[in-house]
Amino acid sequence: MLLECHAGVMPPSTGLRARMRAELTAEIKEEARRQVAAEGASSLSLRAVTRSLGMASSAIYRYFPSRDDLLTALIVDAYDAVGQAAEEADAACPPDDFGGRWCAVGQAVRSWSIANPHEYALVYGSPVPGYRAPQDTVGPASRVTLAMARVVDGAARDGLLGNPSWSPPLPPMDGDALGAIATLIDLAFPNAPAEVAVRAVAAWTQLFGIISFELFGHFHNVIDEVSPVFDRALLEMGRLVGFPPPLGTAGRIADVAPGASSEVVPDGEDEVWFLV
Amino acid sequence: MLLECHAGVMPPSTGLRARMRAELTAEIKEEARRQVAAEGASSLSLRAVTRSLGMASSAIYRYFPSRDDLLTALIVDAYDAVGQAAEEADAACPPDDFGGRWCAVGQAVRSWSIANPHEYALVYGSPVPGYRAPQDTVGPASRVTLAMARVVDGAARDGLLGNPSWSPPLPPMDGDALGAIATLIDLAFPNAPAEVAVRAVAAWTQLFGIISFELFGHFHNVIDEVSPVFDRALLEMGRLVGFPPPLGTAGRIADVAPGASSEVVPDGEDEVWFLV
DNA sequence: TCCTTGTTGTGATCACTGCTCTCGTTGGTG
DNA sequence: CACCAACGAGAGCAGTGATCACAACAAGGA
Numbered sequence: 001m002l003l004e005c006h007a008g009v010m011p012p013s014t015g016l017r018a019r020m021r022a023e024l025t026a027e028i029k030e031e032a033r034r035q036v037a038a039e040g041a042s043s044l045s046l047r048a049v050t051r052s053l054g055m056a057s058s059a060i061y062r063y064f065p066s067r068d069d070l071l072t073a074l075i076v077d078a079y080d081a082v083g084q085a086a087e088e089a090d091a092a093c094p095p096d097d098f099g100g101r102w103c104a105v106g107q108a109v110r111s112w113s114i115a116n117p118h119e120y121a122l123v124y125g126s127p128v129p130g131y132r133a134p135q136d137t138v139g140p141a142s143r144v145t146l147a148m149a150r151v152v153d154g155a156a157r158d159g160l161l162g163n164p165s166w167s168p169p170l171p172p173m174d175g176d177a178l179g180a181i182a183t184l185i186d187l188a189f190p191n192a193p194a195e196v197a198v199r200a201v202a203a204w205t206q207l208f209g210i211i212s213f214e215l216f217g218h219f220h221n222v223i224d225e226v227s228p229v230f231d232r233a234l235l236e237m238g239r240l241v242g243f244p245p246p247l248g249t250a251g252r253i254a255d256v257a258p259g260a261s262s263e264v265v266p267d268g269e270d271e272v273w274f275l276v
Numbered sequence: 277m278l279l280e281c282h283a284g285v286m287p288p289s290t291g292l293r294a295r296m297r298a299e300l301t302a303e304i305k306e307e308a309r310r311q312v313a314a315e316g317a318s319s320l321s322l323r324a325v326t327r328s329l330g331m332a333s334s335a336i337y338r339y340f341p342s343r344d345d346l347l348t349a350l351i352v353d354a355y356d357a358v359g360q361a362a363e364e365a366d367a368a369c370p371p372d373d374f375g376g377r378w379c380a381v382g383q384a385v386r387s388w389s390i391a392n393p394h395e396y397a398l399v400y401g402s403p404v405p406g407y408r409a410p411q412d413t414v415g416p417a418s419r420v421t422l423a424m425a426r427v428v429d430g431a432a433r434d435g436l437l438g439n440p441s442w443s444p445p446l447p448p449m450d451g452d453a454l455g456a457i458a459t460l461i462d463l464a465f466p467n468a469p470a471e472v473a474v475r476a477v478a479a480w481t482q483l484f485g486i487i488s489f490e491l492f493g494h495f496h497n498v499i500d501e502v503s504p505v506f507d508r509a510l511l512e513m514g515r516l517v518g519f520p521p522p523l524g525t526a527g528r529i530a531d532v533a534p535g536a537s538s539e540v541v542p543d544g545e546d547e548v549w550f551l552v
Numbered sequence: 553t554c555c556t557t558g559t560t561g562t563g564a565t566c567a568c569t570g571c572t573c574t575c576g577t578t579g580g581t582g
Numbered sequence: 583c584a585c586c587a588a589c590g591a592g593a594g595c596a597g598t599g600a601t602c603a604c605a606a607c608a609a610g611g612a
Binding site for chain 1: 597598599600601602607608609
């Protein structure tokens with residue numbers, strides 16, 4: 001199988017040939033990424049890549065056995081990039097500021113997506129290669145999800161989550177629902193109750209839903225500046241999951257003037273949420 | 277501009293030729309839709325369409341001046357289909373059961389999406405034709421959004437919404453945020469306060485976020501049965517928007533057993549939410 | 553050192569695509 | 583009837599992904 005050539009079963013020796021191969025593979029991916037960033041995945045052309053690198057059009061098949069394999073490599077890199085952005089944003093927060101970590105991860109994902117819209121579309125838009133994600137994408141794909149899950153599960157482990165006391169009751173989940181998310185809880189939320197895991201999934205998919213709407217033009221001529229809407233949605237969803245309010249950079253008490261707002265004055269709740 | 281040919285500037289007479297033209301246009305779209313449903317939009321081939329219809333490959337350009345125009349026509353049809361599904365589900369509910377209407381619309385959208393995954397991807401995945409949606413798609417695209425907005429705005433008009441009394445305070449939205457959604461409120465939520473409009477956007481994008489994750493394989497090997505998760509997320513988001521609980525088909529009182537659940541027992545709230 | 557082996561780059565080639573052009577044919581209209 | 587615009591068919595162009603045989607060459611063992 002030719003795929004093994006670039007998938008790790010390389011000759012163990014670090015000879016001249018192996019180094020040249022690694023270098024050219026990187027150059028091909030770099031040029032392909034440039035084309036995807038410029039024109040989108042659907043107009044990525046292997047021949048154009050080889051032209052830019054000054055090689056014969058058939059030579060590229062020594063490195064990537066098909067166009068889909070090259071795209072898969074780009075997908076893996078994109079997953080890794082967004083995962084790294086999320087992890088770094090998380091690591092920059094105080095570990096016990098779970099609300100702040102949630103917002104930081106969400107905003108890091110959105111920032112990366114806006115900076116790399118075509119790579120976002122490659123990964124979270126319609127799957128371009130034959131509808132079936134290769135196995136080697138699941139690891140990098142899990143990275144960003146696990147970054148979020150660590151925040152939720154950490155808060156749950158510390159007893160800061162659970163059903164928010166202000167929330168009216170939903171019925172307990174039945175057996176079907178519990179079974180449906182059993183492996184999810186096993187993999188990502190071992191310390192969280194099932195209801196929290198479902199809210200986390202809702203919040204997480206909400207994040208990608210609003211980013212997709214923004215990047216794919218569904219807000220065109222309707223919401224011109226998405227940032228404040230996104231920030232507030234991120235806070236609302238974090239609150240739904242049950243996070244304590246984020247500390248914020250300055251830790252300032254919110255300048256809430258309930259009378260001037262259209263919000264209903266809360267009944268005897270002293271916990272105050274405010275924008276970061 | 278050739279686009280006028282199929283865009284309405286047809287000879288006013290309803291002669292034999294015009295009827296043939298309309299018939300063939302419909303046949304082309306039907307065959308193209310069949311191909312998209314089978315293989316996805318990226319592998320839609322004009323020549324394959326013409327082959328299936330037994331015509332010369334060049335003849336199709338008399339009806340659609342380019343591949344993108346054919347795809348745009350399919351996009352318009354898909355928008356109309358999902359919009360119609362949402363409207364019909366809404367119309368089947370009692371007009372004052374806003375919680376039930378919200379859930380019905382959401383489930384209708386998901387059902388249509390699962391039944392037509394490639395058409396969903398065509399519309400809500402990465403935009404395939406050159407990143408810029410033609411103007412004639414915005415009308416059909418608004419249809420499903422307005423169906424949802426009517427539910428939210430109707431509930432707000434009847435005074436059933438607003439900030440839920442159980443919700444801890446978020447600060448009022450500042451000028452930037454209010455300006456960002458001014459046109460949105462104008463177009464879709466004239467009777468709703470800004471905070472409700474933002475929650476509606478969050479809930480709406482959450483719906484498409486979870487559907488996209490399901491259809492595009494991001495739940496693969498993590499959540500095998502999405503239905504119960506989706507149903508519960510729909511309820512949670514409807515509650516976040518502020519809808520009263522859905523009446524349900526039987527109107528039965530929920531068989532809630534708080535002790536057996538991992539939910540925290542609510543403090544003195546008598547309103548009960550339950551699954552439809 | 554030589555010789556075998558496996559990897560690499562090249563050009564030709566195939567099947568296919570979107571799209572354009574020309575050239576007869578035909579339906580609708582004056 | 584005569585004219586014209588719309589139509590269908592076919593050839594052709596430029597471009598694509600992919601395969602093949604062939605030549606050049608590095609790597610490693612005898």
